[in-house]
Amino acid sequence: MTQTMIEAGKLNVHFGSNHVVHDVSFSVAAGEAFGLVGESGSGKSTVLRCIAGLVDSWDGVLRVDGKQLGHRRDKEFFRQVQMVFQDPYGSLHPRQTIDRILSEPLAVHGIPDAETRITRALEEVALPRTARFRYPHQLSGGQRQRVAIARALIANPSVLLLDEPTSALDVSVQAEVLNLLADLRQARQLTCILVSHNLAVVGHLCGRLAVMQGGRIVEILSEAQLRAGQATHAHTQDLIALSHELEG
Amino acid sequence: MSRREWLLSDTPTSRAQAKWGRRYQTWLAFRRNKLAVAGLGVILVMLVLSLLAPVLATHDPGVQVLSERLQPPSAAHWLGTDELGRDTWSRLLYGGRVTLGMVVAVVVLVAPIGLIIGCVAGYMGGIVDKLLMRVTDIFLAFPRLILALAFVAAMKPGVESAVIAIALTAWPPYARLARAETLTIRNADFISAVQMTGASPWRIILRHVTPMCMPSLTVRVTLDMSSIILTAAGLGFLGLGAQPPTPEWGTMIATARRFILEQWWVPVIPGIAIFMASLAFNLLGDGLRDVLDPKQR
Amino acid sequence: MTQPLVEIQNLRVEFPSSSGGYNQAVRGVSMSLGREKLGIVGESGSGKSVTGRALMRLLPEAARVKADKLVFDGVNVLSASERTMRGLRGGRIGLILQDPKYSLNPVMTIGAQIAEAWRAHNKGGKKEALEAALNLLEQVRIRDPRRVLDSYPHEVSGGMGQRVMIAMMLAPNPDMLIADEPTSALDASVQAEILRLIDDLVSARGMGLMLISHDLPLVARFCDRVAVMYAGQVMETLPAQDLHHAEHAYTRGLLDCMPHLSEKRARLPVLNRDPKWLEPRS
Numbered sequence: 037m038t039q040t041m042i043e044a045g046k047l048n049v050h051f052g053s054n055h056v057v058h059d060v061s062f063s064v065a066a067g068e069a070f071g072l073v074g075e076s077g078s079g080k081s082t083v084l085r086c087i088a089g090l091v092d093s094w095d096g097v098l099r100v101d102g103k104q105l106g107h108r109r110d111k112e113f114f115r116q117v118q119m120v121f122q123d124p125y126g127s128l129h130p131r132q133t134i135d136r137i138l139s140e141p142l143a144v145h146g147i148p149d150a151e152t153r154i155t156r157a158l159e160e161v162a163l164p165r166t167a168r169f170r171y172p173h174q175l176s177g178g179q180r181q182r183v184a185i186a187r188a189l190i191a192n193p194s195v196l197l198l199d200e201p202t203s204a205l206d207v208s209v210q211a212e213v214l215n216l217l218a219d220l221r222q223a224r225q226l227t228c229i230l231v232s233h234n235l236a237v238v239g240h241l242c243g244r245l246a247v248m249q250g251g252r253i254v255e256i257l258s259e260a261q262l263r264a265g266q267a268t269h270a271h272t273q274d275l276i277a278l279s280h281e282l283e284g
Numbered sequence: 285m286s287r288r289e290w291l292l293s294d295t296p297t298s299r300a301q302a303k304w305g306r307r308y309q310t311w312l313a314f315r316r317n318k319l320a321v322a323g324l325g326v327i328l329v330m331l332v333l334s335l336l337a338p339v340l341a342t343h344d345p346g347v348q349v350l351s352e353r354l355q356p357p358s359a360a361h362w363l364g365t366d367e368l369g370r371d372t373w374s375r376l377l378y379g380g381r382v383t384l385g386m387v388v389a390v391v392v393l394v395a396p397i398g399l400i401i402g403c404v405a406g407y408m409g410g411i412v413d414k415l416l417m418r419v420t421d422i423f424l425a426f427p428r429l430i431l432a433l434a435f436v437a438a439m440k441p442g443v444e445s446a447v448i449a450i451a452l453t454a455w456p457p458y459a460r461l462a463r464a465e466t467l468t469i470r471n472a473d474f475i476s477a478v479q480m481t482g483a484s485p486w487r488i489i490l491r492h493v494t495p496m497c498m499p500s501l502t503v504r505v506t507l508d509m510s511s512i513i514l515t516a517a518g519l520g521f522l523g524l525g526a527q528p529p530t531p532e533w534g535t536m537i538a539t540a541r542r543f544i545l546e547q548w549w550v551p552v553i554p555g556i557a558i559f560m561a562s563l564a565f566n567l568l569g570d571g572l573r574d575v576l577d578p579k580q581r
Numbered sequence: 582m583t584q585p586l587v588e589i590q591n592l593r594v595e596f597p598s599s600s601g602g603y604n605q606a607v608r609g610v611s612m613s614l615g616r617e618k619l620g621i622v623g624e625s626g627s628g629k630s631v632t633g634r635a636l637m638r639l640l641p642e643a644a645r646v647k648a649d650k651l652v653f654d655g656v657n658v659l660s661a662s663e664r665t666m667r668g669l670r671g672g673r674i675g676l677i678l679q680d681p682k683y684s685l686n687p688v689m690t691i692g693a694q695i696a697e698a699w700r701a702h703n704k705g706g707k708k709e710a711l712e713a714a715l716n717l718l719e720q721v722r723i724r725d726p727r728r729v730l731d732s733y734p735h736e737v738s739g740g741m742g743q744r745v746m747i748a749m750m751l752a753p754n755p756d757m758l759i760a761d762e763p764t765s766a767l768d769a770s771v772q773a774e775i776l777r778l779i780d781d782l783v784s785a786r787g788m789g790l791m792l793i794s795h796d797l798p799l800v801a802r803f804c805d806r807v808a809v810m811y812a813g814q815v816m817e818t819l820p821a822q823d824l825h826h827a828e829h830a831y832t833r834g835l836l837d838c839m840p841h842l843s844e845k846r847a848r849l850p851v852l853n854r855d856p857k858w859l860e861p862r863s
Contacts, residue, residue, distance in 0.1 A: 075768040076739075090476050114482030127473035131495050131577075133306075135299065140491075141481040166295045169302035177625065187477070206624040206795060208852035211838035215848055233768060240840035240849070263842060278769050279842045282798050 041066040041195060041227040042087065045097035049082050049251075057082050057094070058251045066194075069221060069228040071238035071245030073275065079251040080231045081122075084197050087229070088119045100195060115145055118188035122200035124180035128172035134158075134183050135168050141191045157186040161216060178209035182216070189220065196221070198230045202237060214240060235279040239263060247272045313575045320571020326564035330557075334380030343371035345378040346529040354547045363553050366540055370529075372553055379531035379554065384561070386447050386516050386532075387509055393451035395505055398458020403493045405459070406466025407485065417463070424456040429518050436524040443532075446525040450515050454508065461504055465497040499573045506569025510562030517558075533558050586757055586789045587614040587636065590650035594631050594813075597643050606631045606644075608813035609861060614757075618783060618790040620800035620821065623810035624835075629793045632810075633759045636791075637674055638666050654756060672702050675750030677779075679762040681742030685734040691718075692730035695749050702753030717748040721778060740771035747779065757789040765794070776803045797824070797835050809835075811858055831858055 042064040049057035057079040064070040072080040085091045087098060089109040098105040100117060121127035128137055138157060142150045158168060161182040172180055181201060188196060201217070202210040218241060221228055232238050238245050239262050246256045247269065255269040267273050292309070296302035315321060333340060342362065349369035357364045363372040405416040423431070435449035469475060470493075478492050517534015519525035526532035536554040543550045594607040607628040612619070623629040634640050636651065638658055651658045653669060661669075670676070678684050686694055695717055696710035703713070711730070718726035721744040734742060743763060750758060760779060764772040780803050783790045794800050801807055801824040808818040809832045817829040827833055834852040 075770065088476075088480060090479065109482075111482040114480055117480075119477070119480050121473040121477060123473055127477050129474045129478070129492060132492075133302065135302065140478065140483070144481045144483045144487070169296045169299075169305075184477070188480075191481075207797075207835060207839050208624060211840075211849035211851055214840065215851065218848070236840040236842045239842055240846070259845075263845060274770065276842065278773065281773070282769070282802070283839075283841055283843060 038065045038067065039102075040064070040099075041068070041101060042070075042229065043097070043099040044083070044087070045099075047083065047086060047094060047096035047098065049079070049086060049091060049094045051093065056251050057086075060096075060248075060251075060253050062246055062253065062256060064227055064229060066227055067225050068244065069230060069242040071242035072229060072231045072248060073233065073235060073238050073245055074248035075233060077250075078248040080248045081199055083248075084119070084199050084229060084231045088117065088197055089113065090119075111145065115191050116193055117195040117197065118191070118193040119197040119199065120181070120184050120188050120201045123204050124177050124184055125172075125204070127184050128180055130172060133169050133171055134163075134175075137172075137183065138187055138190055141187060145191050147191060153190060157190045160189070160220070161186045176209075177205050178212060181205060181209075181213055185213075185216065185220070189224070192224075193226075195227045195229075198228060200232055201230070203232065203234065210237070217241060235262065235275055236283070247275065310575050314571055317571040317574060319567045320574075323564040323567030323569075323571065326560055327568060330380055330561060330564070331384060333377055334384055337374075337377035337381060341371075341374035341377050343374045345370060345375045345531050354543060354550060356547070356549060364547075364549050366536070366550055367543065370531075372536075372550070375531035375536060376533070376554060376557055379533045379536060380557070382443060382526050382530060383513060383516065383533040383558075386443060386450070387512050387561075389447045390450050390454060390512050391505055391509075393447070394454045395458060395501060397451070398455040399462045399494055399497060399501060400489075401455070402459035402462025402464075403466050403489050403497060406463040407470055407489050407493055409470075413463075416459070420456045420459050423453065424460075426453070428453045429515060432515060432519060433522065433524060436519060441524045441527060443526050443530070446516055446519045449519070450512060453515075454512065457508075458501060458504065461500055462494075462497045465500055466493055469493065469496050499576050502576065503569050503573050506565045506572075509565040510558065513558050513562065584655075585613040585615045586654055587612075587791075588650055588652045589613065589632070589636070590648060592632065592635060592648040592651060593646070594628070594635055594640065595645040596641075603645065605813055607635065610810070610813070610815055612808055612815065612818065614789050614791060616756075616787050616789050617806065618780070618792065618804040620792045620794065620804035620807040621810060622794060622797050622800050622807055622835075624795060626812075627810040628813040629810050630761050633676075633761055633791055633793050637670050637676060637759065639670070639676075671698070671750070672753045673756045675753075675755040675758045677743070677746055677750055677758060677760040677763045680766045681739065681746045682734065684746055685742060687734055690731055690733055691737070691745050695730075695745070695752060698749045699752040713752065714748070717751055718745070720751065720782070721745070721748045723748075738771075739767050740775060743767065743775050744778065747775075747782070751782065751786075754786075755788060757791070758783060759791045759793070761793045762795070763792070764799075765796075772799070779803070797832075798839075814858075814862060816858065830855060 040063050045061045047057055047060040060083055072083060074080045082091060086094045092107055135154060138154045139150050142153060147153065154168065158165065163179060163182050167175060167179060175183065202213050205213060214237065220226065230238055230241055239259055242259060244256065244258050245262065246253045248254065249271045255267060255272045257267060261267070262276070265276055267276055290301065291305045293301065293305060296305055347370065351369065352365050353367055353369040355361050355365040361371050361373065363376065365371055366375070401416055401420070405413040431453045432449040435452055436445045439445040475488065475492060478488050513534055516525055516532065517538055520532050520535035521538035526535055533554045537551045540551040590611045592607055592610045593605065595603040595605050598604045610632055621629045621632065631640065635646050636653065636658060640646060646659065648659060653674065656665060656669065692711060692714050695714035699713045700710045715726050715730060718729055723729050723741065723744055729737060729741065737745065758779065763779065764775050767775065779790065792800055792804055801821045804821050806818060807821050807824060809816045809829065811831050816831045817827065819827060827836065837850050838852050840849060
């Protein structure tokens with residue numbers, strides 16, 4: 037039995053009078069990749085942002101690596117948990133060079149040897165050296181997402197939260213980024229949670245996934261069950277049917 | 285490799301090279317804006333003239349020659365004399381020291397205060413925001429000159445008091461502006477991403493939020509330059525700013541305004557100086573805003 | 582066969598670049614469209630949207646547009662007067678954009694906006710216009726059209742907003758619809774519904790449809806023909822049902838690099854861009 041890395045128990049989120057996440061519970065083992073699937077408004081991104089500490093109005097239990105999480109997270113937490121956002125155009129500071137963006141986590145955590153670490157991080161995500169002193173707007177969407185991945189991994193986290201990391205990218209670039217994520221996950225033994233509306237993408241990267249609808253988890257199933265179409269809930273069946281239909 | 289090539293290299297090998305390359309490119313972009321360069325030139329010329337006032341002045345700015353009052357420009361008095369027979373050219377030079385000094389001092393004081401208050405209010409939100417913005421509202425609610433008057437009256441009249449008084453009354457619009465800018469980016473992913481590094485709120489505000497507010501603030505500051513000069517003049521006119529016989533552009537106009545019909549050059553010459561300074565600051569600010577944004581290049 | 586609705590021959594579009602030269606966005610595109618459904622597919626930067634906009638002359642002033650032929654139903658778009666173009670845009674050609682949030686006026690009720698669109702191209706009073714708006718909302722299969730008529734754009738969902746957009750575009754009875762990524766901002770289930778709606782309306786009214794999208798399988802399902810664009814050129818045009826037998830390496834690559842639900846692959850094949858694709862084609 038492997039150790040549990042992330043655990044959510046009876047997680048509820050309110051935005052004002054809006055109850056957006058209802059009693060969500062799941063756990064992710066160390067080194068596992070877990071998917072959260074659902075349509076827009078299903079609360080999947082909100083769950084992820086709760087774990088990341090970017091949403092404040094939640095109650096329930098959240099544990100990472102056995103430690104219970106409070107509403108305020110300490111620096112140690114952010115060394116362990118990192119996130120990649122959906123929109124590579126919006127998640128990089130428009131007035132900072134890639135070099136500056138990548139050195140920020142190192143400066144915050146007081147990690148020495150920024151020079152070699154940045155060079156290595158860029159190599160790891162297959163970005164050319166010339167990208168280092170560029171601004172985000174001088175890079176393509178795929179390159180920017182690579183920068184975002186490099187930033188997330190530069191302080192050696194053990195958990196990577198991925199919020200629709202490829203949905204703003206072209207399919208050919210999506211393939212490259214998914215391959216990169218798969219490689220990095222294996223090389224660094226990362227625990228991942230991937231939020232996506234695309235079943236095929238989740239199926240490609242994750243071993244297990246939860247299907248969300250209206251703020252609730254309606255079903256948790258394995259990748260094999262997903263591919264075999266062994267879903268019990270009607271909403272999951274709909275999503276799978278739709279996905280197959282589009283593959284033609 | 286020439287220095288220019290080194291600076292413009294597409295593949296800088298070190299941070300220093302990248303930094304200097306960026307500065308050089310900023311300068312190149314700035315240079316393309318002819319009006320902004322002209323503005324910078326005028327400001328530099330004015331600063332140099334003011335600094336060299338003791339050398340360039342033809343007369344003592346404080347000496348009154350009542351037999352030569354209200355003279356038109358001539359060989360002896362290049363820009364004429366005022367109502368007390370003081371040489372306008374010399375007073376303009378010395379006055380530039382006071383006026384430009386006040387403007388610079390106000391800006392140096394005001395912009396950071398407004399920026400920090402606005403960014404903190406916008407970023408923190410909640411009770412901090414409410415508190416800071418109510419204070420801002422209170423300052424905004426008073427007419428600027430009246431509030432400045434009250435401050436100067438409470439302290440002793442003089443240039444330093446005037447600077448502090450103007451600074452205290454000028455920051456609220458900057459705070460408002462900075463807060464509005466901060467609110468638009470507060471929930472942006474790139475700020476969330478910085479939060480995910482574990483950086484403290486202060487670090488986020490100072491290093492990541494304030495740079496986003498700089499362009500609009502720069503423009504606002506340069507647009508305010510002329511009104512700062514005029515507020516200073518108003519205080520001087522009421523006897524609460526620069527004390528006579530210290531020359532100051534605003535006061536020079538204020539005391540000479542009754543001669544506008546007969547000896548028009550007496551108030552008009554300092555007026556032109558104020559106009560030139562304001563325009564130059566505006567042009568410079570416009571140019572700066574454009575080059576400060578890396579996306580514009 | 583009658584004369585095609587749209588004829589494009591050797592279309593070239595260039596935008597000024599920051600370094601002073603010109604960037605070629607479209608490099609010699611030729612296609613023709615009858616009253617049929619043509620899909621234009623490509624990645625970002627392939628020039629697919631620019632092609633659609635050139636046809637409506639909606640490109641920024643700085644753009645240089647050249648073509649041997651750019652004709653919509655007998656009207657030469659390159660030389661037509663601005664007045665004629667206004668009649669085409671939103672009159673004979675309807676344009677549906679990606680996000681209805683940005684294309685609808687946030688401070689006007691939906692009914693008023695559709696009525697305005699209708700009155701711009703039809704003669705009639707306010708009452709008739711509102712009636713027409715109601716009728717149009719029914720046509721785009723909105724369940725409670727009276728309620729939607731009085732709501733504001735922010736009060737309806739993304740899918741509903743897109744339906745409203747379509748209703749607005751149908752108001753002047755256009756001959757052709759250009760849909761530029763009409764469903765990219767929507768959930769997959771809503772996506773299918775909207776495309777089915779567009780499909781039905783286009784077939785029922787006998788319009789031409791130009792569906793511009795990055796989503797190859799989706800386009801193939803709803804269109805008769807598909808033109809695949811890369812770097813400002815059409816790589817190949819083929820009947821939609823033959824897509825899976827596409828010959829061009831680029832089309833094949835695009836289809837191949839998507840993850841599939843039906844089969845597990847450890848690695849996704851990566852698209853190798855052949856420099857030969859960039860060479861001008863005849």
